[in-house]
Amino acid sequence: MAEGIKDKVAIIGMGCTKFGELWEKSYQDLLVEAVQEALEDAGIEKKDIQQAYLGTVFDEAFAGKSSLPLSETLKLPFIPVTRVENYCATGSEALRWAVYAVASGACDIALAVGVEKLKDIGFGGLPDFSFLLGTKNRVLQPNITAPGMFAQLAASYFTKYKINAERGKRALGLISAKSHHNATLNPRAHLRKEIDVGQACSAPMVAWPLGLYDCCGVSDGAACAIVCRADRAKEFRPDPVYIKSCQVAATSGEEKGFTRYDSTYIEPAHRAALAAYREAGISDPRKQISMLEVHDCFSVTELVTYEDLMISPRGRAVYDVEEGFFNLDGKMPCQPSGGLKCFGHPIGASGLRMGYEMYKQLQGKSELPQRQLKDPRIGLTHNVGGFPAYCVCSITIYGRDPG
Amino acid sequence: MVGITSYGVYIPRYRLKRKTIFDRMSWFNSATAGLARGEKAVANYDEDSLTMSVAASLDCLGDLGREQIDGIYLASVSMPYANRQNAAIAATALDLSPGIRTMDFQSSLKAGTSALLAAADAVRAGARKSVLASAADCRKAKIGGSQEMILGDGAASFLLGRDGVIAELLDSHTVSYDFTDLRRGSGDQFDQGWEDRWVRDQGHLKIIPEAVAGLLEKNGWRIGDFARVVIPCHAAATAQAVAGKIGAARDQLQAGLFESVGDTGSAYPLMMLAAALDQANPGDKILVAGFGGGCDVICFRVTGDIADLRRDKVGQCLANREEMDSYMKFLAFRELLPLDLGIRGEITANTSISLVWRDRREIYALCGSRCRSCGTPQFPYQEVCVNPECGAVGQMDFYRFSDRPGKVVSFTGDYLAFSLNPPAIYGFVDFEGGGRFFFDFTDCRLEDVKVGMPVKMTFRRRYADAARAIVGYGWKAQPL
Numbered sequence: 059m060a061e062g063i064k065d066k067v068a069i070i071g072m073g074c075t076k077f078g079e080l081w082e083k084s085y086q087d088l089l090v091e092a093v094q095e096a097l098e099d100a101g102i103e104k105k106d107i108q109q110a111y112l113g114t115v116f117d118e119a120f121a122g123k124s125s126l127p128l129s130e131t132l133k134l135p136f137i138p139v140t141r142v143e144n145y146c147a148t149g150s151e152a153l154r155w156a157v158y159a160v161a162s163g164a165c166d167i168a169l170a171v172g173v174e175k176l177k178d179i180g181f182g183g184l185p186d187f188s189f190l191l192g193t194k195n196r197v198l199q200p201n202i203t204a205p206g207m208f209a210q211l212a213a214s215y216f217t218k219y220k221i222n223a224e225r226g227k228r229a230l231g232l233i234s235a236k237s238h239h240n241a242t243l244n245p246r247a248h249l250r251k252e253i254d255v256g257q258a259c260s261a262p263m264v265a266w267p268l269g270l271y272d273c274c275g276v277s278d279g280a281a282c283a284i285v286c287r288a289d290r291a292k293e294f295r296p297d298p299v300y301i302k303s304c305q306v307a308a309t310s311g312e313e314k315g316f317t318r319y320d321s322t323y324i325e326p327a328h329r330a331a332l333a334a335y336r337e338a339g340i341s342d343p344r345k346q347i348s349m350l351e352v353h354d355c356f357s358v359t360e361l362v363t364y365e366d367l368m369i370s371p372r373g374r375a376v377y378d379v380e381e382g383f384f385n386l387d388g389k390m391p392c393q394p395s396g397g398l399k400c401f402g403h404p405i406g407a408s409g410l411r412m413g414y415e416m417y418k419q420l421q422g423k424s425e426l427p428q429r430q431l432k433d434p435r436i437g438l439t440h441n442v443g444g445f446p447a448y449c450v451c452s453i454t455i456y457g458r459d460p461g
Numbered sequence: 462m463v464g465i466t467s468y469g470v471y472i473p474r475y476r477l478k479r480k481t482i483f484d485r486m487s488w489f490n491s492a493t494a495g496l497a498r499g500e501k502a503v504a505n506y507d508e509d510s511l512t513m514s515v516a517a518s519l520d521c522l523g524d525l526g527r528e529q530i531d532g533i534y535l536a537s538v539s540m541p542y543a544n545r546q547n548a549a550i551a552a553t554a555l556d557l558s559p560g561i562r563t564m565d566f567q568s569s570l571k572a573g574t575s576a577l578l579a580a581a582d583a584v585r586a587g588a589r590k591s592v593l594a595s596a597a598d599c600r601k602a603k604i605g606g607s608q609e610m611i612l613g614d615g616a617a618s619f620l621l622g623r624d625g626v627i628a629e630l631l632d633s634h635t636v637s638y639d640f641t642d643l644r645r646g647s648g649d650q651f652d653q654g655w656e657d658r659w660v661r662d663q664g665h666l667k668i669i670p671e672a673v674a675g676l677l678e679k680n681g682w683r684i685g686d687f688a689r690v691v692i693p694c695h696a697a698a699t700a701q702a703v704a705g706k707i708g709a710a711r712d713q714l715q716a717g718l719f720e721s722v723g724d725t726g727s728a729y730p731l732m733m734l735a736a737a738l739d740q741a742n743p744g745d746k747i748l749v750a751g752f753g754g755g756c757d758v759i760c761f762r763v764t765g766d767i768a769d770l771r772r773d774k775v776g777q778c779l780a781n782r783e784e785m786d787s788y789m790k791f792l793a794f795r796e797l798l799p800l801d802l803g804i805r806g807e808i809t810a811n812t813s814i815s816l817v818w819r820d821r822r823e824i825y826a827l828c829g830s831r832c833r834s835c836g837t838p839q840f841p842y843q844e845v846c847v848n849p850e851c852g853a854v855g856q857m858d859f860y861r862f863s864d865r866p867g868k869v870v871s872f873t874g875d876y877l878a879f880s881l882n883p884p885a886i887y888g889f890v891d892f893e894g895g896g897r898f899f900f901d902f903t904d905c906r907l908e909d910v911k912v913g914m915p916v917k918m919t920f921r922r923r924y925a926d927a928a929r930a931i932v933g934y935g936w937k938a939q940p941l
Contacts, residue, residue, distance in 0.1 A: 181804040188810040197824055200887040200901040206875035210888055214871040217912040266874040315839045315847040317891045321871035
């Protein structure tokens with residue numbers, strides 16, 4: 059009978075580069091920087107790494123396929139290295155496989171690193187999807203963008219829960235403004251400017267009703283984690299962070315092809331949450347979770363995620379937002395790092411970068427003390443790879459203490 | 462009895478007032494003042510002759526079983542493909558059986574009437590049972606000239622058969638001449654002409670009457686026998702002059718469509734015929750002339766069965782209109798402007814021809830599958846049933862969605878996605894009876910789209926890869 063991986067694996071070192079439009083850095087620079095910081099943080103050497111997992115998504119825009127970009131860049135000495143990819147869940151997937159490698163007993167110490175270098179494509183935003191969706195989708199699907207597919211949550215959500223357009227747009231603006239504020243306290247973040255709700259509501263439209271400040275931009279960056287068995291973690295440091303759950307849920311295709319799903323939430327996120335809470339032994343998420351880093355590629359994604367994670371009841375997320383429940387000084391701070399919106403979203407790295415924030419917060423080592431949360435115990439990260447009606451979601455739960 | 466058993470019309474929604482054109486271009490050519498009346502129908506950026514023909518054909522076929530059609534003849538002087546049978550693409554989009562005859566009729570503005578005659582001939586000879594003859598044109602004109610004023614876009618489709626004839630084809634007469642009123646070489650974009658007065662005097666006023674006389678004499682008919690006479694000259698004065706020449710009274714002339722649609726080329730006489738049928742009474746005789754490379758003249762006699770048909774097709778198409786207030790948009794849609802597509806818009810992935818062939822019923826006819834085990838319709842065709850309570854493997858039959866009404870589940874207006882008519886509006890549609898997918902929405906404005914609103918599916922150009930001569934045809938949702 060499978061037991062799950064709660065408390066079997068711990069993180070003993072992490073690294074994270076600054077995120078941004080890093081014109082002068084190659085993906086190799088970013089990999090080395092993130093891994094070096096993680097090795098120093100863990101107090102180990104490169105030769106101690108026994109397996110490595112590389113997360114990259116739009117590989118055709120920078121590194122190319124396979125694990126070789128990692129093994130070659132770091133000059134890893136002929137160890138098992140694997141590339142993983144699951145759209146925006148990639149970073150968390152790299153961690154999950156490093157965790158499983160250690161938990162299975164296949165190795166003692168494993169490394170997971172995610173990197174994305176998108177600023178060499180020559181235009182803003184993501185690469186053209188017509189090359190990336192597969193040959194059948196290329197002919198069948200509309201010419202979509204990420205903002206366009208996620209924006210559809212908004213029209214359906216506000217219609218179903220009878221929230222008028224102005225109030226809905228305002229709630230989305232509050233979500234972004236909150237993340238902008240948090241990022242002013244984060245030296246590694248890409249965007250570090252305050253905005254107010256008025257600015258968010260009147261910004262140019264990107265994909266109705268999402269405006270400029272509802273959409274995360276494109277950034278370069280890398281983040282890294284080194285893991286080992288939980289019962290050996292204290293050999294490396296006094297304050298390891300324990301993995302409580304690594305869960306992923308991939309759509310069955312129902313949302314896109316069966317008429318049950320109503321476009322007001324994200325089904326795989328909810329399923330992954332159920333599995334993650336079961337694995338981590340969490341029965342009351344709204345009370346037991348200290349802090350969140352969720353996939354705010356778009357403000358409306360964050361809004362429905364509060365409900366997918368069963369923290370806000372269905373249809374009530376707007377109320378929690380308006381009451382500041384998720385603010386830095388609220389009951390459950392969400393995006394203390396600034397989130398994808400402001401820290402940035404180098405796709406392959408994001409899941410691990412969220413882990414980096416949870417890790418530092420749980421250790422009490424937030425880079426700026428103003429951002430340090432008081433006595434956090436459990437942190438949850440969440441990613442959505444794909445778009446609401448067709449996605450794979452990852453949830454990772456981190457804990458300060460074993461048990 | 463052989464004749465028309467059904468008909469359909471399609472007029473694009475966008476209408477451009479000729480005064481708008483004149484206001485923009487009179488600085489260059491004020492001589493078009495005399496033409497600056499009324500409006501012309503302008504195909505959307507995602508339409509062409511083929512898509513309009515399919516729309517008119519769907520209007521014509523209604524609920525008729527597609528397997529009953531054993532031929533489709535397409536007529537146009539603006540076909541998207543020079544070598545790839547356009548009628549075969551239309552046949553696939555209409556989900557007709559493969560065991561049919563398909564033909565393209567091109568190269569003259571009487572191609573529409575010629576296609577109709579050929580369809581009727583095939584039925585009369587017993588070689589075919591039920592043949593669709595469809596004409597459509599979407600021609601380009603040079604900026605600032607009279608052609609730009611005159612041309613319009615549109616399509617009409619006619620089903621020829623023996624069963625349930627609403628207008629019997631009594632007889633026809635054709636004269637063929639290389640009368641070069643218009644010419645366009647293969648690969649050229651624009652028609653070239655000759656002096657209007659010569660075209661009228663030596664062409665319309667000589668060749669049409671010759672063909673009419675030939676028909677009347679053969680049968681011992683008189684022009685006074687006809688309730689309606691279709692003379693496809695866009696200039697009312699010319700049509701009246703021809704009427705005078707053949708001895709027809711003004712009130713016998715079928716009203717032209719210049720002021721409301723424009724000259725739709727090979728479709729023009731057929732659209733006028735449709736308008737005549739919309740108002741016709743049982744027993745009426747209708748004379749239709751098609752002019753270009755000679756002249757076809759056809760005589761129809763309306764039967765009692767016409768009362769069973771839903772009519773006012775042309776009127777309804779005319780009423781479904783949206784003002785195109787921008788002349789620049791018209792030029793952009795007809796690809797007459799070197800638009801800055803941006804780096805994002807300039808590159809496009811190749812299309813797998815072998816995949817499109819294998820999945821042609823899904824892509825061109827919007828056929829998915831229905832599970833025999835639980836009855837759930839699903840798109841695209843699935844091997845494993847999408848119903849979470851079913852999951853049956855290999856229990857699917859083809860199931861067509863293109864003629865099913867739908868409802869909007871979710872939508873957005875995307876200003877980031879490349880579109881020739883931004884924002885790109887798209888979202889999920891649930892089909893009546895089951896099934897769901899996501900589509901581009903077309904012929905609508907963002908502010909009018911609402912969750913829950915009804916849509917119908919329409920065959921359009923979803924993308925175009927000009928360098929590879931690939932048009933990505935498919936289906937979009939059209940809010941009602």
